[in-house]
Amino acid sequence: MTQEKTIKIEAYYRDPGLLERIAATFRRFWLDIKWMNMKVEEDGKCTVYMSIYDGSGLGNLDLSVITLSKMVDIDFVEELEGASYKEFEIKYNKMKKYEWGVISE
Amino acid sequence: MKGSELLVKSMKREGVKDLFGIPGLYNMPLYDSFIEDVESGELRHILMRHEQGAAHAADGYARATGRPGVLTATAGPGVTNIVTGLITAYQDSSPVVAITGAVNRNAMGKLSFQESDTLGVSFPVTKYAVEVKTIEEIPLWVKNAFYIASTGRPGPVVVDIPRDVQMEDIENVHYPEEAKVHYKPFKTVVNRDLVNQMALNLMKAEKPVILVGTGVAWANATDEVLKLSEFLGCPIVSTLPGKSAIPADYPLYVGAMGYYGRAEASMAALESDLLLAVGARFSDRTFTSYDEMKDTKKIFMSINLDPTDFSKGIKPDVSMAGNAKVLLGELLNTLSVMGRKKANYAWNRRINELKDYYSQFSHPSDDGHMRPWHILKALREVLPRDAIMTTGVGQHQMWAETYWENLEPRSFFSSTGMGTMGFGLPAAMGAKVGRPDKIVVDYDGDGSFMMTGNNLATAVDENIPIIAVVNDNRTLGLVRQVQDMFQNKRIVGVDYGNSPNILKYAESFGADAFEAHDYSDIMEYMRTAIKENVPSVIRVPVDKEELALPTLPPGGKLREMIVSDPRKNNKN
Ligand SMILES: Cc1ncc(C[n+]2csc(CCOP(=O)(O)OP(=O)(O)O)c2C)c(N)n1
Numbered sequence: 287m288t289q290e291k292t293i294k295i296e297a298y299y300r301d302p303g304l305l306e307r308i309a310a311t312f313r314r315f316w317l318d319i320k321w322m323n324m325k326v327e328e329d330g331k332c333t334v335y336m337s338i339y340d341g342s343g344l345g346n347l348d349l350s351v352i353t354l355s356k357m358v359d360i361d362f363v364e365e366l367e368g369a370s371y372k373e374f375e376i377k378y379n380k381m382k383k384y385e386w387g388v389i390s391e
Numbered sequence: 392m393k394g395s396e397l398l399v400k401s402m403k404r405e406g407v408k409d410l411f412g413i414p415g416l417y418n419m420p421l422y423d424s425f426i427e428d429v430e431s432g433e434l435r436h437i438l439m440r441h442e443q444g445a446a447h448a449a450d451g452y453a454r455a456t457g458r459p460g461v462l463t464a465t466a467g468p469g470v471t472n473i474v475t476g477l478i479t480a481y482q483d484s485s486p487v488v489a490i491t492g493a494v495n496r497n498a499m500g501k502l503s504f505q506e507s508d509t510l511g512v513s514f515p516v517t518k519y520a521v522e523v524k525t526i527e528e529i530p531l532w533v534k535n536a537f538y539i540a541s542t543g544r545p546g547p548v549v550v551d552i553p554r555d556v557q558m559e560d561i562e563n564v565h566y567p568e569e570a571k572v573h574y575k576p577f578k579t580v581v582n583r584d585l586v587n588q589m590a591l592n593l594m595k596a597e598k599p600v601i602l603v604g605t606g607v608a609w610a611n612a613t614d615e616v617l618k619l620s621e622f623l624g625c626p627i628v629s630t631l632p633g634k635s636a637i638p639a640d641y642p643l644y645v646g647a648m649g650y651y652g653r654a655e656a657s658m659a660a661l662e663s664d665l666l667l668a669v670g671a672r673f674s675d676r677t678f679t680s681y682d683e684m685k686d687t688k689k690i691f692m693s694i695n696l697d698p699t700d701f702s703k704g705i706k707p708d709v710s711m712a713g714n715a716k717v718l719l720g721e722l723l724n725t726l727s728v729m730g731r732k733k734a735n736y737a738w739n740r741r742i743n744e745l746k747d748y749y750s751q752f753s754h755p756s757d758d759g760h761m762r763p764w765h766i767l768k769a770l771r772e773v774l775p776r777d778a779i780m781t782t783g784v785g786q787h788q789m790w791a792e793t794y795w796e797n798l799e800p801r802s803f804f805s806s807t808g809m810g811t812m813g814f815g816l817p818a819a820m821g822a823k824v825g826r827p828d829k830i831v832v833d834y835d836g837d838g839s840f841m842m843t844g845n846n847l848a849t850a851v852d853e854n855i856p857i858i859a860v861v862n863d864n865r866t867l868g869l870v871r872q873v874q875d876m877f878q879n880k881r882i883v884g885v886d887y888g889n890s891p892n893i894l895k896y897a898e899s900f901g902a903d904a905f906e907a908h909d910y911s912d913i914m915e916y917m918r919t920a921i922k923e924n925v926p927s928v929i930r931v932p933v934d935k936e937e938l939a940l941p942t943l944p945p946g947g948k949l950r951e952m953i954v955s956d957p958r959k960n961n962k963n
């Protein structure tokens with residue numbers, strides 16, 4: 287049985303509640319998220335790529351994806367075969383640290 | 392125009408006439424804006440005694456009318472109090488719209504007074520929850536909420552509106568004609584090949600059975616199911632909630648099957664060579680063991696609105712997604728072109744054998760106590776054909792499952808997916824508000840009744856003449872029964888003492904109260920309650936040792952069902 291799936295979610299972004307509901311769907315099926323990438327356009331169109339992993343062995347991958355496909359704000363979900371990804375690099379000039387309410391520069 | 396006024400106008404445009412709720416700081420602007428509508432009678436506000444009751448009432452209203460039930464609650468405790476009602480509506484696919492007030496936008500996230508993360512608590516228990524962020528959005532999101540709640544697979548929707556958005560002013564109001572949201576109600580696709588395949592399978596089957604679920608009631612497809620059954624000489628079984636879709640006196644209806652279902656109905660489903668489910672998911676309450684069902688090697692076919700149900704439990708051999716009324720209509724046309732009617736004599740003889748065999752267990756005689764089957768029979772004798780019954784959760788609910796004969800579609804409502812004790816009374820109130828022309832009875836247990844019984848005050852104040860029949864066994868009977876039968880009689884944490892006196896409790900609210908000593912009392916008091924037309928409570932003492940049968944050991948298979956009291960050697 288497949289243990290991992292890479293999916294593309296095409297959705298409408300209203301607020302971060304979208305991500306919350308996507309994550310909750312997988313949590314409820316005892317699945318894990320290995321990596322994800324999300325981008326929101328000006329008009330709210332949102333594309334999420336993510337890899338979901340069945341560590342519990344409960345076999346819920348298919349059911350989770352079809353369940354996700356009927357969620358308000360989600361237009362469709364695609365399952366991508368043979369997908370690969372490149373890690374992206376973050377560049378910055380300065381860092382400010384927040385640790386348990388304490389801010390340091 | 393103020394945001395809250397815009398809210399009221401938008402709700403009225405959706406046809407809202409009745410609203411259940413409790414005000415607080417954050418939904419008070421809404422209340423302030425509907426005073427005139429309440430005074431003119433355009434809107435009815437029903438002040439419940441607990442927000443859970445408001446949510447169940449809206450749910451009962453929706454189940455009885457087919458239109459969304461509406462409630463309002465304030466932020467914080469008001470919102471958290473509706474959670475149980477929302478999940479109950481969600482599990483049973485009932486359209487409910489909750490308008491909740493939220494703290495001001497600039498107060499959010501700051502642990503301000505009564506701040507609740509309303510979306511956070513609502514997402515897992517609703518079909519959708521939305522924060523209205525600006526006054527301009529109010530009309531659209533009210534429209535969207537009703538659209539989402541009532542189309543596709545119905546369900547609850549929360550519209551959360553910050554107080555300051557309700558207080559803002561707007562000059563140019565635009566009411567959208569249509570919903571605009573990224574959401575698609577499930578499609579109905581008529582696929583000729585699949586229709587033909589279903590028809591052929593049904594013609595070939597020698598022992599077919601139709602399993603009816605709540606989807607049949609929501610789609611108003613009772614006539615089509617009955618026509619199909621008649622054409623094929625095909626027995627019907629149902630899920631527990633699906634019972635509401637089929638008149639109990641239809642001759643080929645065998646009853647509700649499943650965990651506490653009628654033995655003959657479960658056996659018919661097991662022995663069948665083809666099972667066509669309509670508007671029913673194969674829930675773990677109906678098919679207690681998927682392996683057991685698969686082992687029967689029958690053909691499974693399914694007509695269901697939500698295609699994702701085909702991926703759960705048992706994958707049907709042939710499935711069609713869509714509206715049950717439309718798809719059954721197509722199936723009926725195809726069958727009538729295809730062939731002659733069938734009678735399936737041998738199979739129906741077998742069904743009658745099963746009915747006869749199990750009837751010896753299902754109607755035990757009195758042993759110094761009133762018996763539930765007889766209590767429900769007495770009620771049936773006095774209640775009109777179209778009376779509505781709601782239930783609590785427990786043994787009494789299971790007795791209603793097996794023995795209550797509902798005779799019209801949409802007349803039996805119970806919390807079946809969630810099993811929420813306390814559903815019965817407020818749901819009955821909601822049903823009565825939605826259908827004042829019907830007699831509405833809450834058939835309840837003492838434990839369940841006490842969970843939301845405070846709303847009796849509302850029934851009296853607001854003149855909502857429901858009749859509660861409380862099976863008072865002074866115990867959490869269904870839990871007690873599991874301890875008794877399957878946990879070595881280790882009975883713990885279930886039996887109540889003498890408090891309260893249910894009659895005095897009811898009277899203290901101003902309801903009429905009756906103590907039934909025998910079946911003729913039940914009938915007489917019911918007649919009186921109907922005639923008096925005021926909220927009434929009939930207390931019916933039930934023995935705590937009484938069992939809800941058939942039952943199964945937890946996790947058991949339908950074939951393991953226990954049909955007679957194992958504590959006694961005789962059949963009864
Ligand atoms: C809110 C809630 N709490 C607990 C349960 C677990 N439970 C299921 S049935 C039952 C007993 C119900 O007692 P009562 O309403 O008196 O009905 P009876 O079984 O005695 O007929 C309990 C506690 C539940 N279903 N709902």
Ligand SMILES: [Mg+2]
Nearest residue numbers: 836837866868
């Ligand atoms: Mg009880």
